[in-house]
Every structure is written in C-alpha cells, then in structure tokens.
Amino acid sequence: MPSVEIKGLDLRYSSARVLQDLNLEVMKGEFMVLLGSSGCGKSTLLNCIAGLVEPDAGQIHINGRNVTWDEPSARGIGMVFQSYALYPQMSVEKNLSFGLRNAGVDKIEIDRRVRHIAGLLQIEPLLKRKPAALSGGQRQRVAIGRALVRDADVFLFDEPLSNLDAKLRAKLRVEIKRLHLEHGNTMIYVTHDQIEAMTLADRIAILKEGKIVQTGTPDDIYNRPVNRYVADFIGTPSMNFLDGELLGRSFLRGHLELPLADYPFIHGQCADCSAMIGIRPEHIVTGKDLNEATVTTQVVVDMVEPMGADTLVHTRLEGTAFQIRMTGQAQVRKNDRLLIGIDPLRASLFDRESGLRL
Amino acid sequence: MPDKSMSDWCSDGQRVPDGPRPSSGFSRRNVMIYGTLLVIALYYLFPLYVMIVTSLKGMPEIRIGNIFSPPVDITFQPWVKAWSSACTGLDCDGLSRGFWNSVRILIPSTILSVAIASINGYVLANWRFRGADLFFTILIIGAFIPYQVMIYPLVILLREMGLYGSLTGLVLVHTVFGMPILTLLFRNYFTSVPEELFRAARVDGAGFWQIYFQIMLPMSLPIIVVATILQVTGIWNDFLFGVIYTKPENYPMTVQLNNIVNSVRGVKEYNVNMAAALLTAGVPLIIYIASGKLFMRGITAGAVKG
Structure with a gap:
C-alpha cells in the first residue's frame, strides 16, 4: 500500500507553473528522495504534501486517506526544515514538546517521549538550552528530534543538511540513514545534493520544471538515465x-x-x-x-x-x-x-x- | 638576537610599516569634526541650560536680567508651585492634575495601540488573507492624511458615541492614530522572521493564537520596545487632540502647561513657567535616556537568528 500518493498535482504562482500534473507514489517504509536543481519545484511539492502550500488542482493521500484539505497537523507528518526553524525563545525541551503540548498529550507521556528521542539523538545534555546556544549540527539534531517525537507516519525533510559544513553533513547523513533503517518510517527527502540522494534513497525522483522526469533506484538513475537531462x-x-x-x-x-x-x-x-x-x-x-x-x-x-x-x-x-x-x-x-x-x-x-x- | 627597535626604522628615519597604522589625535580632520560637533551640541544644550538656571532663581533675581548667570540663591519654590499651585484659569492646583490625566490617557492608549498593532502586523505578515495587500495599503495611506481633515468628523463620531470630552474618547483617538505606523513597524518585523518558523509551528499543530503568544510575541520584544517608546513620547507630547477631545478637568499635562504659561493675569513668573515646562518634558526625556540603547537595538533589529 502506498504511504503517500500524489495525484495530478498542479500549482501555479501567477503565470509560472510550479508543479505540472504531478503524480507520485511513495511506498510504506520507503526512503524517497526528490532531487533536482534549484527552482524545479521539489520544495514546493514537499510543502504541498505537508499542507503548507495549497495546490490549485490534484489530491494528496496519506495512508489511504485523502488529506488534501486537512491542516498540516492533522496529516500525520513530521517535518524538518533547512533553516532548522527552532523556536528561539523556547528551550530544546520545549521545542521538542511543543507539538505534543498542542495536541493535548498528557504530561507523563510527553516527558517519556522527549527523553526517548533525546536519548536516540544524543541531545540529552542540551535539553535545557536555548537554540541560540547550540551549534549548527546540534540544532539540526533538535529539529530532527522535533519531527520524530510526534511519532508520525511520514517524515518530510526539506534540504535538512544544506546549511551544515561538509564534514557534519556526511556525519548527519549517516545518522539519518541509520534512523530510517531502525525505524522504517516513510521518509520523503528533498535535496539538490546528488551524493545525499544516492546514499540515502531507496528510490529517487528527479524533478525538472515542475515535472518528474524519472523515478527509480539510485542504480537505475545512475546507470540507465531515461534522457539526456538526467544523464547529465x-x-x-x-x-x-x-x-x-x-x-x-x-x-x-x-x-x-x-x-x-x-x-x-x-x-x-x-x-x-x-x-x-x-x-x-x-x-x-x-x-x-x-x-x-x-x-x-x-x-x-x-x-x-x-x-x-x-x-x-x-x-x-x-x-x-x-x-x-x-x-x-x-x-x-x-x-x-x-x-x-x-x-x-x-x-x-x-x-x-x-x-x-x- | 637583532635589536627590534633598530629594525623598525629605515636608514632614512622612516618607520617600517608594521602592525596598526599610527594615528594622530590632533589631526586637522579631527579638530574640524569634533569642533563642529561641540558647537552644535552647545547650541542645542544652551536653551536647556537657561531653562534649568531660570527655574532655580527667585523672581527678584530674574528681574535683574542676567539670564545666563547661574542662580545666586538656589530655590525650589518655582518647582513646587508649578506642580501644586500654579493657576490655570480659575483653578490653582498646579500641573499635578494634568500629570495624572496624562498618565491615565497614556497607559491605556499605549497598551491598546501596541497590542492591536502587533496582532495586525502578525496577521499581515503571516496569515495572508484575501485582500491583505489592499487593507495594508489603505492603512498606510491613513498615515499620510493630514490630521486636520479628520478632526471634525472625529468630534462628531465621538459625540454620537457619547465619548466626547471623556478620557476614553481620547484614548480611542490615540489608539486609532497610532495604528498605521505601528502596524507597519510590526508587519515589517514579523516579515523578517523566517517563514519556516511559522510553518514549523503549523506542522506542530499550533493555531492562530498559540503561534502569536508562544512564538511571535516572545520574539518581538525589541520592536515592542520601539513601538512603546514611539507611543509614549507621541501621546505624552500631544497637545492638539488633548485640547480638542477633552474637557478642562480632563486636560493632559501639555494643555495645562500651555494654560499656565499663557495665563495673562498678574506678573509673568518665568521661573514657574520654566519649571512647569521641565516637569512636562521630564517623562519623554527620562524614557529616551533610559531606553536609548534598547531603542537603537529595536530600530536596527533585522533578521532573527534561531
């Protein structure tokens, strides 16, 4: 059963068609990478899946449910942003628990989940700190933690590593891969970095001008590109x-x-x-x-x-x-x-x- | 080991450029700059000096006519009189009544206008509703319409609402007139907050008020300070609205100051007038001095780093 299904998605900003009749299926537990050069619509697509941008036409299904008109919080998703987007006035602990508090989860359960995630990502010593007192890598860990703590079915990553330096990027890449192997959640990951795409993905979807040019395993994409654009x-x-x-x-x-x-x-x-x-x-x-x-x-x-x-x-x-x-x-x-x-x-x-x- | 002090100099006596370039404190450039600044500073401070000096003199000393000379016999009597017993028309209870009127006008107007403007700005920056741009444009045009055009319609409006002459009416007027510029201030500030922050909060299931109170408002302290300072000084210094929309028993301090100074009965008590003016100017002056740094930080607050 597909975990995320996108049917005929269309989006235009004034006259520019950002997404054009786009169809995509992501299987349960699959790591799907959306890859493309800047301006190809990959981040927009992710924001549509999250419910942060409204499409002009088409449907989005998550776990077999049509969520096209649902609020972002009702879609069963967790999201990690490129700029981390941590709430600057809240401690790491409050950042992690914000979504759960909004959902009215009880205190003991919130505490249990925050501890668990903090242990998983090795950010326990940082729980009382404010985001400004963290390094880039620590901030991104907290941002990933904030998405994971919601126990969502689908995780969306919007270029989560592109603000980090090369060494840290390689390190966190491995951690994300390990998280996926251990938890088996569906993940949709946007990047313009082909190394990230090749190493992380079960399948890659290559976007160009709001259309998917090729979907396939990294091996397919590398060895059997469907056209000159992908090959290049x-x-x-x-x-x-x-x-x-x-x-x-x-x-x-x-x-x-x-x-x-x-x-x-x-x-x-x-x-x-x-x-x-x-x-x-x-x-x-x-x-x-x-x-x-x-x-x-x-x-x-x-x-x-x-x-x-x-x-x-x-x-x-x-x-x-x-x-x-x-x-x-x-x-x-x-x-x-x-x-x-x-x-x-x-x-x-x-x-x-x-x-x-x- | 070579002698460093020797190697620092070339054979012709010139120093080898090494480390910071030597600067001379008394270059012609510096003398010009600081001289000009000093003259301008004196020019602006001089009237203040005259006011302070005069307010501390007794009337006989003032009549001698040396307005620049420091007081021989320092007296605080003019200050006491200005505060508690100077006459405006028939009432002789000094500026104190005006002071408390001004406070009663200032506090609700400032809180109300800053609170509403921050919500306006938040909505305009983050919740782009249909017609948001039009709404914003109209609001900004409001800032450019001369007050004179709106005075009479507002008198009628307040009269119909039964608020004409009351402090509530004046509070309402100040709140409305503060709206365009304050909304612009907050909108621009919230626009500089990364959009991803707002998106993250929505994914986290926060609603309109939760995002406002838990994320946006705690971040906006610098701009709240700026808005508050603008409103406090603006409303405190207001004369026009105070004299138009209130009755004599509700007159703010500025209007009362005017009435004391322009009182035509008896002798002109320059020392009392000066003391009254200084008392009235005290509030904004203290605010500027106390909050100068915060004010500058708020004005220049750009992108907020997470």
Whole structure:
C-alpha cells in the first residue's frame, strides 16, 4: 500500500507553473528522495504534501486517506526544515514538546517521549538550552528530534543538511540513514545534493520544471538515465557526450566505431538515425584493464586535476572535450598520449532529437 | 638576537610599516569634526541650560536680567508651585492634575495601540488573507492624511458615541492614530522572521493564537520596545487632540502647561513657567535616556537568528 500518493498535482504562482500534473507514489517504509536543481519545484511539492502550500488542482493521500484539505497537523507528518526553524525563545525541551503540548498529550507521556528521542539523538545534555546556544549540527539534531517525537507516519525533510559544513553533513547523513533503517518510517527527502540522494534513497525522483522526469533506484538513475537531462545531472564529473550516427548495430563518430550488438535498446532500434552516446568518466579503462575493453583508442592529455582518491584527466576525443577518471596514483602529464578502453554496454545512447534514451 | 627597535626604522628615519597604522589625535580632520560637533551640541544644550538656571532663581533675581548667570540663591519654590499651585484659569492646583490625566490617557492608549498593532502586523505578515495587500495599503495611506481633515468628523463620531470630552474618547483617538505606523513597524518585523518558523509551528499543530503568544510575541520584544517608546513620547507630547477631545478637568499635562504659561493675569513668573515646562518634558526625556540603547537595538533589529 502506498504511504503517500500524489495525484495530478498542479500549482501555479501567477503565470509560472510550479508543479505540472504531478503524480507520485511513495511506498510504506520507503526512503524517497526528490532531487533536482534549484527552482524545479521539489520544495514546493514537499510543502504541498505537508499542507503548507495549497495546490490549485490534484489530491494528496496519506495512508489511504485523502488529506488534501486537512491542516498540516492533522496529516500525520513530521517535518524538518533547512533553516532548522527552532523556536528561539523556547528551550530544546520545549521545542521538542511543543507539538505534543498542542495536541493535548498528557504530561507523563510527553516527558517519556522527549527523553526517548533525546536519548536516540544524543541531545540529552542540551535539553535545557536555548537554540541560540547550540551549534549548527546540534540544532539540526533538535529539529530532527522535533519531527520524530510526534511519532508520525511520514517524515518530510526539506534540504535538512544544506546549511551544515561538509564534514557534519556526511556525519548527519549517516545518522539519518541509520534512523530510517531502525525505524522504517516513510521518509520523503528533498535535496539538490546528488551524493545525499544516492546514499540515502531507496528510490529517487528527479524533478525538472515542475515535472518528474524519472523515478527509480539510485542504480537505475545512475546507470540507465531515461534522457539526456538526467544523464547529465547525475554524476560528478558529469557524463561525456559524443554526437554521432547510429548505423546498423554500431555507433559511428569519425574514426571511432562502437559495436552495439548487445546493447539493451528499449524503443526497438532506430535504424540509421542521429544519436548521442554518453559515457561516464569512471567507466573508461586504462592500463592493465585495457584487455577487457571492447574498443580502444588513443587520446592526448590536455590537463590533469589530481583529487587525491582519484585523478581527473581532461582530453579530447574526436574533437569533443572528454574526461577520464583514473586512480589517484596515476602518473599522467600534459601532452601524454593515453590509450583508453570503452565498454559500449556501460554507455547510454540517446536520440539526438528528443534526448530520450534509446 | 637583532635589536627590534633598530629594525623598525629605515636608514632614512622612516618607520617600517608594521602592525596598526599610527594615528594622530590632533589631526586637522579631527579638530574640524569634533569642533563642529561641540558647537552644535552647545547650541542645542544652551536653551536647556537657561531653562534649568531660570527655574532655580527667585523672581527678584530674574528681574535683574542676567539670564545666563547661574542662580545666586538656589530655590525650589518655582518647582513646587508649578506642580501644586500654579493657576490655570480659575483653578490653582498646579500641573499635578494634568500629570495624572496624562498618565491615565497614556497607559491605556499605549497598551491598546501596541497590542492591536502587533496582532495586525502578525496577521499581515503571516496569515495572508484575501485582500491583505489592499487593507495594508489603505492603512498606510491613513498615515499620510493630514490630521486636520479628520478632526471634525472625529468630534462628531465621538459625540454620537457619547465619548466626547471623556478620557476614553481620547484614548480611542490615540489608539486609532497610532495604528498605521505601528502596524507597519510590526508587519515589517514579523516579515523578517523566517517563514519556516511559522510553518514549523503549523506542522506542530499550533493555531492562530498559540503561534502569536508562544512564538511571535516572545520574539518581538525589541520592536515592542520601539513601538512603546514611539507611543509614549507621541501621546505624552500631544497637545492638539488633548485640547480638542477633552474637557478642562480632563486636560493632559501639555494643555495645562500651555494654560499656565499663557495665563495673562498678574506678573509673568518665568521661573514657574520654566519649571512647569521641565516637569512636562521630564517623562519623554527620562524614557529616551533610559531606553536609548534598547531603542537603537529595536530600530536596527533585522533578521532573527534561531
């Protein structure tokens, strides 16, 4: 049974369509990440689910109940905001218990739940403090605690980690993942950070201009992007794209010929059309792995970016900029000639006209 | 170890730039700035000095005519007389009655106007109802309409309500006239509060009044201070509404001061007049001095950090 179901959601601000006939199902206990660049409508969608923004059309169901007209507090949700949004004049304890007090839960029960959550998130020593006396990471923990304490069915996260520094972000990311594994609540998580999306999600929904472009597991999204936009959006450094022609069972570009006999075409095979191939920098092999490669070719190194764990090598292939990701220990210098191997089965083919996956 | 004091100087006697740049206290620039400031400060403080000095002199000393000289024989008699027995028309009970009238006008008007304006501001900033912008525009236009236009209609309105001449009527007038500027003040303050805070409270099931009393109001202390100071000084200094909308026994202190000073019977008692003026100015003066820092903090209060 879907835990959250969105049917035909539409929202416009004056003339701009922020959400366009949007449909989404989130299963019970699923961790769904809404991913997209800024302004794609992902936060708006989350606010619609929470009941903080009214849609112009469409329905929202939570646990099989139509909650489209319900108040946020009546929807059985907990929410974590990007700016933490802790009540500045209340102690951490009062922040955590505010929702329960409003709901008229009795004192002993409130106390029990606050203690439990504080223990879970290791914020017990902070209970008497005001939010101003907490660090960023502590504030976000309290904000997460405030959502959890409500014992809701669905938790909504609106870019909860983007105000934190990189180290803390990685740490809290793991904690959120652990919380989800231990409690198994449904979670909907908005982010523009693809690392967060890939590591946390059971499924990712990619939004663009108020529409969902692709929904799928992180593996699906990474290896089988449905169109050029998703392919380009996911992965850093981003995918290399080469324009070329599809002739018979091969992709041709200049001197380069990639055999595609085993490539899993989805829309049948468009014979003799203009296509584009996308190859991830990390899917290009060099050195002793070359034996396993289907196709090998030679490139000249333009620039090298050592990044510690790996090295990014900028080259040109058939006149187009082409990046290769090698191990951090690779000894490569500008103007070196490099033999590279390409495996067409790990590449993605797109129709050049529509941008759709072939 | 090299001698540091030696290495600080170049061979030609110039000091090597190191650490804070040396500043000279008596540069021409500083003399100009502080000189000008001093002259302006004296210019404004001088009348106050004359008032204080005169209020402490007896009438014979004043008649000599040296208004700038300090009192030879300090007397507090003019202050006592101004407070308790100066004559306004037929009554001779001093400013004290006016003082208590002003207090009776001030306290309810200030509390009422600040309370209503803060709710107005909260609604306009957070609960965007249909027509909110229009409502706000109309309210702000109210701030630009000259008082003179509204005086007579208000007299009729109060008369019809049976409040004309009473303190309640004047309290109502002050509350209404404070509304545009105070609402603007509170609306802008609440707009600067992050919207997510309001959203979080709604998810937490807080209603209109719970959000107002438990979250917004506790955060708005700086702006409440500013609004209160504006209202207290404004209402205390008001003369026009006091003289129009009340009867002589309800006159506020400012109106009574005017009546004492402009009393045409007998000799002009300059020392009593000065003492009366200082007594009347005392309340706003004390408030400004006591709350200067708080006032500035409230005026400059921008985004509220959680």
